[in-house]
Amino acid sequence: MAKKTTRKSQDDKRMKERDKATLAKIVALADTITEAAFKHGDISISIPTRSRANTIWNRKKRILEMGDNKASRELFNLNQAKQFMQTMLHSATIKELIEADKTSSLRSVFYKAKHTVAGTRENTFDTQEESDPILEDLEVTLGALREELHIFAENRGAMVGNITLIDKGDEIDCRRMGSGGYALPSIVEPDVIEFKKCEADFVLHVEKGTVWNRFNEDRFWEKNNCILTHGAGQPPRGCRRLLQRLNQELGLPIICLLDCDPWGHYIYSVIKQGSISLAFESSRLAIPEAKFLGIRAKDYRECDLSDAVKIDLKDNDIKRAKEIAAYPWFKENKAWQKEIQHMLDNGFKMEVESLITKDISYVTEVYVPERLKKRDWLD
């Protein structure tokens, strides 16, 4: 292992490279605008369109991507002038953050830019709902992840297992993290989190902390040589990005254990293909190879479960299930079409936690190990 000082200075060097690149993009954006201003021309920015219509399913790469549509945001246009100003304000904040080598939350960035325009009664921003989309515009315009703009989302989720990583110079041995685990940060780019040593064969990702506790308490990761993660529901960006890095850089399969309901299917879909609202980031967040191990619609019979596990599908669930079945990646996938239809035929949902009806540790000692052995999962 390199000494900490060496590691630190390597970090600094890499940090500077990534930040230099982002900074250069912001300065280039500003230069374009000032040049246009000096030429007395139209002052505008060209912003890729973040809409469903401009979202493309890339069948070959198996991820959602943005199309080529762009919209012009003009200063001398009454409908666009405010957004133009907002875009500039946030660009300035990002430049300041990168130069100070600090990071900030979406909410703080909103506060930073919020003020009453001098000599008017007009506010730059009134609510955070106005501010967040401007930051997404900047992400697509600059071609930089939000994390590269030094902005973090909330941190949620935890990890344990057969991996050692370096987080800002600190060595984290995920084999010795007790019952609590390592709390997943929001920014997990290589200059923050470095993988040092990993013997794990795969990652088991579960939906909830309560399920994660059962697996950690039973030391599933030790017995099955894996890494165990959860994202406290729909996994936040930090969790998704970390899973993607574990998959791409270490070649670890990402195996998901989620509920047998439209919400569980949707979580899997987002982990696997990305979401429409964040399609521009799929290449950095999506994991096309992620597997869905369970809970499966067939499990009620196959595992001989009792009626206690059944939760009736409501109208809204049925509607949602049909929407999800129509997603291009599910539409082309016969196994998934069958799975969703089977759930609809059952007429009920099932949660991971319901497997306790068999035995406290049935899920960790029987269900998951058997499925893993048979490689019985949906792709």
Added chain:
Amino acid sequence: MAKKTTRKSQDDKRMKERDKATLAKIVALADTITEAAFKHGDISISIPTRSRANTIWNRKKRILEMGDNKASRELFNLNQAKQFMQTMLHSATIKELIEADKTSSLRSVFYKAKHTVAGTRENTFDTQEESDPILEDLEVTLGALREELHIFAENRGAMVGNITLIDKGDEIDCRRMGSGGYALPSIVEPDVIEFKKCEADFVLHVEKGTVWNRFNEDRFWEKNNCILTHGAGQPPRGCRRLLQRLNQELGLPIICLLDCDPWGHYIYSVIKQGSISLAFESSRLAIPEAKFLGIRAKDYRECDLSDAVKIDLKDNDIKRAKEIAAYPWFKENKAWQKEIQHMLDNGFKMEVESLITKDISYVTEVYVPERLKKRDWLD
């Protein structure tokens, strides 16, 4: 440091003692019922009443407590028979969990007991909303914390700082936890979490992970020799219990940095005095000595903040603020009466994150250090 094997066996020994005690209580409960049954007498359990009317403000101890009211839950009573059965089912699950030395979530315990009663169409439980209160009844009846019944809540929150602890035999050095931190588990009783070495002078508890990130990134805990925690909003039981242990066992002041709004005041109130719904657990969760450092209503002027920080109080906020001002511990506290009145007079709320309008690190480098130095907080 003791060797891991020694530590482990000490853990086992202590674990057994705590569990033995809880198990004895459950067996005693069952014995009472079977004795009554053999005598052909009334079969009932006496359950302390968890209601506002039976909640007492103990001025001397400065915590909320339950009064002495009890209600009888009878088997031969059409209105109570189902709850009687439910209480017995959950008692059996808890006994099983303790004997297996495993823990479980509220949801799993619900599933474990849920089934259709043989020969009828009646379910033991229909929803988790029916199940959770039965577990609370058992807590008060047995005089055991939920955690002692081997049941955990969700885990939320994280910690870094100048402390080393042992979590299930693993040594966690919270000084070397990178940007992510140590994820707080739900069960933090002494047989799970042991404090090993602590140089910290106090705990700074902040509301949100996003604020916590700012303090961790600026290494506030290192510069100010403290421990830094957050509870991802209203702190869950595990977080509150850990703060209480840090306060009672290590004598560390718990200093809270929360928003200047009724929600921030309520979070503080729960940390300090306990909640009415969990009054029976105040002695294990409440921290009467907890301090409220900020944000304060006076800060708008005192810190020379811009109008950008103002969020108008809505009718509901005003109503809530008045309710909180009427809580007995706030009612008797002149400084708190003044604080809430000041916020109402201001007519606006302020969030911790709004301090970024001064400077990115104003909150970590100026605001909190200055207030700490002046010991300027509410008690």
